[in-house]
């Protein structure tokens with residue numbers, strides 16, 4: 001891999017030209033350390049500990065948000081709170097300029113339940129709720145950007161949103177914010193646990209509920225009623241078969257369908273009046289509309305029969321859903337992978353390069369043993385810097401090509 005300093009020298013003429021079209025230049029002096037100095041490392045661990053120690057389960061993010069606002073102000077950022085619901089706000093921080101080329105973002109909410117912070121010095125493992133998802137990313141991003149600012153690279157905003165773990169209302173509200181900085185960002189870097197690799201994309205999502213309705217009766221005289229449970233069980237059976245024939249792709253593998261929650265009826269001796277199932281489908285190909293069509297089709301006979309008997313079967317979408325999300329991962333020197341979880345990446349509207357990277361593994365993220373190695377956290381700081389520098393260099397090259405082709 002080339003040293004950033006040599007790359008920057010090589011592109012100095014381009015840089016000079018690009019000056020007219022973009023406000024950003026990388027100063028040709030950003031060093032490339034291979035490990036964090038002890039002071040920075042201490043700062044990183046302290047920040048990470050503070051963030052994890054403050055409980056911030058989705059909808060209850062105010063305390064960690066307030067703490068983070070004052071931390072960023074102490075680092076001399078301009079900090080804005082976008083309060084979009086009572087006690088719920090996103091945090092936008094930037095240096096001198098509000099409009100920046102680069103946005104670095106992650107989320108400050110966590111899943112329940114809360115697990116306290118710990119640091120095992122023997123194993124060098126740091127754990128607790130959020131230590132991986134995503135406060136490891138938040139801490140590493142702040143320290144990484146802080147290091148770049150020291151070298152006068154002030155073209156980066158930080159955005160920390162709430163609500164990522166429950167449908168992304170934080171990022172949705174940022175996207176539709178009337179005061180959102182404009183023009184939009186050229187590069188957005190998202191932090192989620194990716195094992196220190198660059199993510200080339202993640203599966204899409206279609207969440208829906210099956211709702212069966214019947215007619216209650218004494219279980220001794222079931223012909224007097226219509227069993228919602230029977231209807232639902234039949235429907236689930238059809239979906240089990242459909243599951244084998246959902247769209248797949250080389251890149252993302254098979255579409256999966258999880259029957260996450262099933263409920264029905266009130267007692268063994270009563271014919272069930274209602275029954276429902278909540279189902280999450282992770283799309284490896286196709287669109288939510290296409291897969292919804294397949295589901296409707298697979299259930300249409302069961303629905304017709306239920307209606308003939310005086311019952312019914314309905315499909316309710318739990319949210320809009322989205323197709324698989326392709327993400328940029330064209331940066332040399334990073335390992336890459338695809339993942340099966342959803343992120344805020346598709347929820348930030350606009351035309352921008354987007355990258356997804358973060359310390360720690362998703363396999364422990366929502367568990368009671370959420371933890372990561374101190375070295376993963378430290379490596380993430382260096383990787384975020386590398387990612388930011390390389391992504392902006394590529395961006396400059398692209399702009400330059402457009403200038404040469406007379407398109408800018």
Ligand SMILES: *[C@@H]1O[C@H](CO)[C@@H](O)[C@H](O)[C@H]1NC(C)=O
Pocket residue numbers: 120121122123
């Ligand atoms: C810390 O890690 C070491 C080595 O893995 C382990 O033996 C020890 O039990 C851990 N300490 C605590 C308090 O969990």
Ligand SMILES: *[C@@H]1O[C@H](CO)[C@@H](O)[C@H](O)[C@H]1NC(C)=O
Pocket residue numbers: 084085169170172173176
């Ligand atoms: C903003 O957040 C609120 C509260 O969660 C939600 O009701 C609303 O739909 C969100 N707005 C957008 C544009 O998603």
Ligand SMILES: *[C@@H]1O[C@H](CO)[C@@H](O)[C@H](O)[C@H]1NC(C)=O
Pocket residue numbers: 244253254
């Ligand atoms: C996808 O499903 C097929 C059969 O339905 C199975 O043979 C294959 O191993 C699955 N692929 C992956 C990557 O899980």
Ligand SMILES: [Zn+2]
Pocket residue numbers: 107133134164192193
């Ligand atoms: Zn997350």
